[in-house]
Protein backbone atom coordinates (compact mmCIF):
# COMPACT_ATOMS: atom_id res chain seq x y z
CA UNK A 1 0.00 0.00 0.00
CA UNK A 2 1.26 3.40 -0.95
CA UNK A 3 0.44 5.77 1.93
CA UNK A 4 0.48 9.52 1.40
CA UNK A 5 0.35 11.35 4.68
CA UNK A 6 -0.97 14.92 4.55
CA UNK A 7 -1.67 17.66 7.08
CA UNK A 8 -5.38 18.23 6.76
CA UNK A 9 -8.63 17.66 4.88
CA UNK A 10 -7.81 20.28 2.24
CA UNK A 11 -4.44 18.72 1.43
CA UNK A 12 -5.99 15.24 1.31
CA UNK A 13 -8.56 16.50 -1.18
CA UNK A 14 -5.94 18.28 -3.31
CA UNK A 15 -3.73 15.17 -3.48
CA UNK A 16 -6.70 12.95 -4.31
CA UNK A 17 -7.78 15.37 -7.06
CA UNK A 18 -4.31 15.09 -8.60
CA UNK A 19 -4.55 11.28 -8.69
CA UNK A 20 -8.01 11.37 -10.24
CA UNK A 21 -7.17 14.08 -12.79
CA UNK A 22 -4.12 12.11 -13.81
CA UNK A 23 -6.34 9.16 -14.78
CA UNK A 24 -8.88 11.45 -16.47
CA UNK A 25 -6.19 13.15 -18.54
CA UNK A 26 -4.00 10.16 -19.34
CA UNK A 27 -6.55 7.58 -20.48
CA UNK A 28 -8.57 7.83 -23.66
CA UNK A 29 -11.62 6.16 -22.03
CA UNK A 30 -11.15 6.40 -18.26
CA UNK A 31 -13.53 4.48 -16.02
CA UNK A 32 -13.81 5.94 -12.54
CA UNK A 33 -15.41 4.27 -9.53
CA UNK A 34 -16.89 6.90 -7.21
CA UNK A 35 -17.99 7.18 -3.59
CA UNK A 36 -20.40 9.45 -1.74
CA UNK A 37 -20.30 10.64 1.89
CA UNK A 38 -18.57 13.58 3.56
CA UNK A 39 -15.00 12.60 2.77
CA UNK A 40 -14.99 13.24 -1.03
CA UNK A 41 -17.03 16.46 -0.94
CA UNK A 42 -14.06 18.81 -1.29
CA UNK A 43 -12.46 16.48 -3.85
CA UNK A 44 -15.58 16.79 -6.03
CA UNK A 45 -15.41 20.60 -5.67
CA UNK A 46 -11.83 20.48 -6.90
CA UNK A 47 -12.78 18.31 -9.90
CA UNK A 48 -15.56 20.77 -10.67
CA UNK A 49 -13.04 23.62 -10.44
CA UNK A 50 -10.64 21.77 -12.76
CA UNK A 51 -13.42 21.58 -15.34
CA UNK A 52 -14.86 25.06 -14.91
CA UNK A 53 -11.66 27.05 -14.43
CA UNK A 54 -8.98 24.97 -16.12
CA UNK A 55 -11.19 23.53 -18.88
CA UNK A 56 -10.39 19.89 -18.04
CA UNK A 57 -12.86 17.83 -20.13
CA UNK A 58 -14.85 14.91 -18.66
CA UNK A 59 -16.83 14.05 -21.80
CA UNK A 60 -14.77 10.88 -22.36
CA UNK A 61 -15.15 9.59 -18.76
CA UNK A 62 -17.48 6.82 -17.53
CA UNK A 63 -18.31 6.54 -13.85
CA UNK A 64 -19.68 3.80 -11.61
CA UNK A 65 -20.78 4.68 -8.09
CA UNK A 66 -20.24 2.20 -5.32
CA UNK A 67 -23.71 2.17 -3.89
CA UNK A 68 -27.23 3.54 -3.54
CA UNK A 69 -29.97 3.24 -0.93
CA UNK A 70 -32.94 1.03 -1.74
CA UNK A 71 -36.27 2.83 -1.84
CA UNK A 72 -35.18 6.44 -2.45
CA UNK A 73 -36.03 8.13 -5.74
CA UNK A 74 -33.32 9.86 -7.77
CA UNK A 75 -34.85 13.23 -6.81
CA UNK A 76 -34.75 12.48 -3.09
CA UNK A 77 -32.15 14.78 -1.55
CA UNK A 78 -30.74 11.88 0.48
CA UNK A 79 -30.23 9.60 -2.52
CA UNK A 80 -26.74 9.12 -3.86
CA UNK A 81 -28.06 9.97 -7.33
CA UNK A 82 -28.98 13.41 -6.00
CA UNK A 83 -25.66 13.78 -4.15
CA UNK A 84 -23.58 12.98 -7.24
CA UNK A 85 -25.59 15.28 -9.44
CA UNK A 86 -25.25 18.17 -6.98
CA UNK A 87 -21.58 17.67 -6.15
CA UNK A 88 -20.15 16.68 -9.52
CA UNK A 89 -22.16 15.45 -12.48
CA UNK A 90 -24.31 18.57 -12.79
CA UNK A 91 -21.15 20.72 -12.89
CA UNK A 92 -19.08 18.93 -15.54
CA UNK A 93 -19.57 17.90 -19.17
CA UNK A 94 -20.02 14.16 -18.62
CA UNK A 95 -22.98 12.78 -20.64
CA UNK A 96 -25.75 11.30 -18.46
CA UNK A 97 -25.52 7.91 -20.13
CA UNK A 98 -21.89 7.60 -19.00
CA UNK A 99 -22.85 8.02 -15.31
CA UNK A 100 -23.81 4.76 -13.62
CA UNK A 101 -25.30 4.49 -10.13
CA UNK A 102 -27.23 1.41 -8.94
CA UNK A 103 -30.98 1.94 -9.16
CA UNK A 104 -32.54 1.20 -5.78
CA UNK A 105 -36.08 1.67 -7.00
CA UNK A 106 -36.48 -1.17 -9.50
CA UNK A 107 -38.77 -4.07 -8.62
CA UNK A 108 -36.20 -6.71 -9.57
CA UNK A 109 -33.24 -5.69 -7.43
CA UNK A 110 -31.34 -8.94 -8.08
CA UNK A 111 -31.47 -8.30 -11.83
CA UNK A 112 -30.26 -4.73 -11.22
CA UNK A 113 -27.18 -6.11 -9.38
CA UNK A 114 -26.38 -8.53 -12.22
CA UNK A 115 -26.86 -5.80 -14.84
CA UNK A 116 -24.59 -3.41 -12.89
CA UNK A 117 -21.76 -5.96 -12.83
CA UNK A 118 -22.21 -6.54 -16.56
CA UNK A 119 -22.00 -2.81 -17.30
CA UNK A 120 -18.72 -2.56 -15.36
CA UNK A 121 -17.29 -5.46 -17.34
CA UNK A 122 -18.48 -4.02 -20.64
CA UNK A 123 -16.71 -0.77 -19.77
CA UNK A 124 -13.48 -2.78 -19.44
CA UNK A 125 -13.46 -2.65 -15.62
CA UNK A 126 -12.73 0.28 -13.35
CA UNK A 127 -9.41 2.07 -13.85
CA UNK A 128 -9.47 4.00 -10.58
CA UNK A 129 -11.82 3.26 -7.68
CA UNK A 130 -12.27 5.97 -5.07
CA UNK A 131 -13.20 4.74 -1.59
CA UNK A 132 -14.07 6.26 1.76
CA UNK A 133 -13.83 4.26 4.98
CA UNK A 134 -16.73 3.53 7.33
CA UNK A 135 -16.22 3.64 11.10
CA UNK A 136 -16.79 -0.13 11.15
CA UNK A 137 -14.30 -0.71 8.34
CA UNK A 138 -16.88 -0.91 5.59
CA UNK A 139 -16.09 0.01 1.99
CA UNK A 140 -19.03 0.76 -0.24
CA UNK A 141 -21.81 -0.65 1.92
CA UNK A 142 -19.96 -3.92 2.47
CA UNK A 143 -20.58 -4.33 6.17
CA UNK A 144 -18.47 -6.52 8.51
CA UNK A 145 -18.89 -10.19 7.67
CA UNK A 146 -19.34 -9.68 3.91
CA UNK A 147 -17.47 -12.23 1.81
CA UNK A 148 -14.42 -10.86 0.03
CA UNK A 149 -15.75 -12.61 -3.09
CA UNK A 150 -19.08 -10.77 -3.11
CA UNK A 151 -20.20 -9.03 -6.30
CA UNK A 152 -22.77 -6.24 -6.53
CA UNK A 153 -25.50 -7.21 -4.06
CA UNK A 154 -28.26 -6.10 -1.72
CA UNK A 155 -27.25 -5.37 1.88
CA UNK A 156 -28.96 -4.77 5.19
CA UNK A 157 -27.28 -1.71 6.67
CA UNK A 158 -25.67 -2.07 10.09
CA UNK A 159 -27.25 -0.14 12.95
CA UNK A 160 -23.92 1.73 13.33
CA UNK A 161 -23.91 2.74 9.65
CA UNK A 162 -27.52 3.94 9.81
CA UNK A 163 -26.64 5.92 12.93
CA UNK A 164 -23.55 7.43 11.26
CA UNK A 165 -25.58 8.41 8.17
CA UNK A 166 -28.54 9.74 10.15
CA UNK A 167 -26.86 13.16 10.11
CA UNK A 168 -28.05 13.58 6.53
CA UNK A 169 -31.70 12.71 7.36
CA UNK A 170 -34.32 14.39 9.52
CA UNK A 171 -34.71 11.31 11.76
CA UNK A 172 -32.67 8.15 12.12
CA UNK A 173 -35.87 6.23 11.33
CA UNK A 174 -35.82 7.79 7.84
CA UNK A 175 -32.44 6.20 6.99
CA UNK A 176 -33.16 3.31 4.60
CA UNK A 177 -32.44 -0.16 5.98
CA UNK A 178 -31.15 -1.60 2.72
CA UNK A 179 -28.81 -0.60 -0.09
CA UNK A 180 -27.26 -1.96 -3.28
CA UNK A 181 -23.48 -2.01 -3.20
CA UNK A 182 -20.65 -3.16 -5.39
CA UNK A 183 -19.12 -6.19 -3.67
CA UNK A 184 -15.59 -6.45 -2.36
CA UNK A 185 -14.83 -8.81 -5.26
CA UNK A 186 -15.98 -6.09 -7.67
CA UNK A 187 -13.92 -3.42 -5.89
CA UNK A 188 -10.78 -5.57 -5.88
CA UNK A 189 -10.98 -5.89 -9.68
CA UNK A 190 -10.39 -2.15 -10.11
CA UNK A 191 -6.95 -1.56 -11.59
CA UNK A 192 -6.10 1.10 -9.02
CA UNK A 193 -7.74 1.95 -5.69
CA UNK A 194 -7.64 5.31 -3.95
CA UNK A 195 -8.76 5.31 -0.30
CA UNK A 196 -9.20 8.70 1.34
CA UNK A 197 -9.58 8.89 5.12
CA UNK A 198 -9.95 12.03 7.22
CA UNK A 199 -10.07 12.71 10.93
CA UNK A 200 -8.78 11.26 14.20
CA UNK A 201 -12.03 9.39 14.82
CA UNK A 202 -11.02 6.97 12.04
CA UNK A 203 -7.44 6.49 13.30
CA UNK A 204 -8.02 3.11 15.01
CA UNK A 205 -9.92 1.59 12.13
CA UNK A 206 -7.43 2.89 9.54
CA UNK A 207 -4.50 1.39 11.48
CA UNK A 208 -6.27 -1.99 11.47
CA UNK A 209 -6.95 -1.68 7.73
CA UNK A 210 -3.31 -0.91 6.95
CA UNK A 211 -1.51 -3.33 9.26
CA UNK A 212 -4.04 -5.52 11.04
CA UNK A 213 -5.04 -9.08 10.26
CA UNK A 214 -6.91 -9.51 6.95
CA UNK A 215 -10.40 -10.50 8.03
CA UNK A 216 -13.94 -10.31 6.70
CA UNK A 217 -14.86 -8.73 10.05
CA UNK A 218 -13.11 -5.58 8.78
CA UNK A 219 -14.05 -5.39 5.08
CA UNK A 220 -11.39 -2.82 4.13
CA UNK A 221 -8.58 -5.18 5.18
CA UNK A 222 -9.30 -6.88 1.82
CA UNK A 223 -7.38 -3.97 0.29
CA UNK A 224 -4.15 -5.52 1.61
CA UNK A 225 -4.66 -8.14 -1.13
CA UNK A 226 -4.68 -5.57 -3.94
CA UNK A 227 -1.37 -4.56 -5.47
CA UNK A 228 -2.17 -0.96 -6.42
CA UNK A 229 -3.73 0.82 -3.46
CA UNK A 230 -2.99 4.43 -2.54
CA UNK A 231 -4.20 5.77 0.80
CA UNK A 232 -4.29 9.52 1.34
CA UNK A 233 -4.93 10.52 4.93
CA UNK A 234 -4.35 13.21 7.50
CA UNK A 235 -4.16 10.57 10.23
CA UNK A 236 -0.75 9.85 11.76
CA UNK A 237 -0.23 6.14 11.25
Ligand code: F6R
Nearest residue numbers: 035036037038039132133134140
Ligand atom coordinates in the same frame (compact mmCIF):
# COMPACT_ATOMS: atom_id res chain seq x y z
C1 F6R B 1 -20.30 5.92 0.18
C2 F6R B 1 -19.70 4.72 0.72
C3 F6R B 1 -19.27 4.59 2.15
C4 F6R B 1 -18.52 5.81 2.68
C5 F6R B 1 -18.14 5.62 4.15
C6 F6R B 1 -17.46 6.85 4.72
O1 F6R B 1 -20.59 5.77 -1.20
O2 F6R B 1 -19.57 3.81 -0.04
O3 F6R B 1 -18.46 3.44 2.28
O4 F6R B 1 -17.38 6.03 1.90
O5 F6R B 1 -19.29 5.34 4.88
O6 F6R B 1 -18.38 7.90 4.75
P1 F6R B 1 -17.95 9.38 5.14
O7 F6R B 1 -17.06 9.86 4.04
O8 F6R B 1 -19.25 10.16 5.18
O9 F6R B 1 -17.27 9.29 6.46
